[in-house]
Amino acid sequence: AQKVTQAQTEISVVEKEDVTLDCVYETRDTTYYLFWYKQPPSGELVFLIRRNSFDEQNEISGRYSWNFQKSTSSFNFTITASQVVDSAVYFCALSEPHSGGGADGLTFGKGTHLIIQP
Amino acid sequence: NAGVTQTPKFRVLKTGQSMTLLCAQDMNHEYMYWYRQDPGMGLRLIHYSVGEGTTAKGEVPDGYNVSRLKKQNFLLGLESAAPSQTSVYFCASRGTVPNTGELFFGEGSRLTVL
Numbered sequence: 001a002q003k004v005t006q007a008q009t010e011i012s013v014v015e016k017e018d019v020t021l022d023c024v025y026e027t028r029d030t031t032y033y034l035f036w037y038k039q040p041p042s043g044e045l046v047f048l049i050r051r052n053s054f055d056e057q058n059e060i061s062g063r064y065s066w067n068f069q070k071s072t073s074s075f076n077f078t079i080t081a082s083q084v085v086d087s088a089v090y091f092c093a094l095s096e097p098h099s100g101g102g103a104d105g106l107t108f109g110k111g112t113h114l115i116i117q118p
Numbered sequence: 119n120a121g122v123t124q125t126p127k128f129r130v131l132k133t134g135q136s137m138t139l140l141c142a143q144d145m146n147h148e149y150m151y152w153y154r155q156d157p158g159m160g161l162r163l164i165h166y167s168v169g170e171g172t173t174a175k176g177e178v179p180d181g182y183n184v185s186r187l188k189k190q191n192f193l194l195g196l197e198s199a200a201p202s203q204t205s206v207y208f209c210a211s212r213g214t215v216p217n218t219g220e221l222f223f224g225e226g227s228r229l230t231v232l
Contacts, residue, residue, distance in 0.1 A: 032219075033219035035220070043206065043225070043228075044223070044226060045208065045226075047220070050218060050219070050220055052218075091160060091161070095219030095220075095221075096219075097219045105149070105151050105176075105212075105221065106161075106210075106219070106221050108153075108160040108162075109160055110158060110160040111158075
């Protein structure tokens with residue numbers, strides 16, 4: 001079963017529009033972490049945010065904001081007033097560090113390709 | 119401030135050739151990982167290591183071998199490369215204290231198998 005679902009394969013908006021990237025996760029753990037990474041055309045993975053399962057406060061960082069809702073197992077990412085430089089692939093990921101054994105690594109969604117048109 | 123360094127960054131192989139990707143981290147992390155990234159598939163875990171001298175299989179281990187002889191290095195080997203192994207490979211590491219789950223990634227290695 002897919003643990004992290006990013007249903008939007010590709011989104012295209014015009015610059016200055018707001019855009020929300022959806023992320024739905026699945027876990028049986030009570031302690032877990034959620035992440036968003038950005039992958040610009042240059043290819044590196046850029047860490048954006050980490051949220052632990054006990055902190056449901058929404059977070060805002062400049063034009064970026066994140067909405068974490070445990071009731072719907074979602075961790076959505078909104079970019080306000082989008083810019084061309086926001087064009088990238090965005091990955092949502094889940095870490096279950098206390099799952100016992102195993103990799104305790106990150107499980108990634110398949111990514112959302114965001115295209116900001118000028 | 120190197121973090122996680124992968125070499126080489128790019129490589130072209132012919133089917134059947136072998137090669138090794140090297141990952142080095144300078145953060146004294148216990149855990150290290152190799153992922154592959156394919157279009158539309160996200161990142162998938164190939165192998166991982168929870169400490170020096172230990173390795174384990176991830177989600178897509180077939181066709182790869184790994185070694186962790188030194189804590190700071192994690193090697194990914196392809197003994198007989200196949201076109202299906204054309205991909206971008208990412209190495210990552212993380213610490214255990216505190217255990218925040220955050221992975222630190224290298225810049226990626228693009229491998230093409232002809």
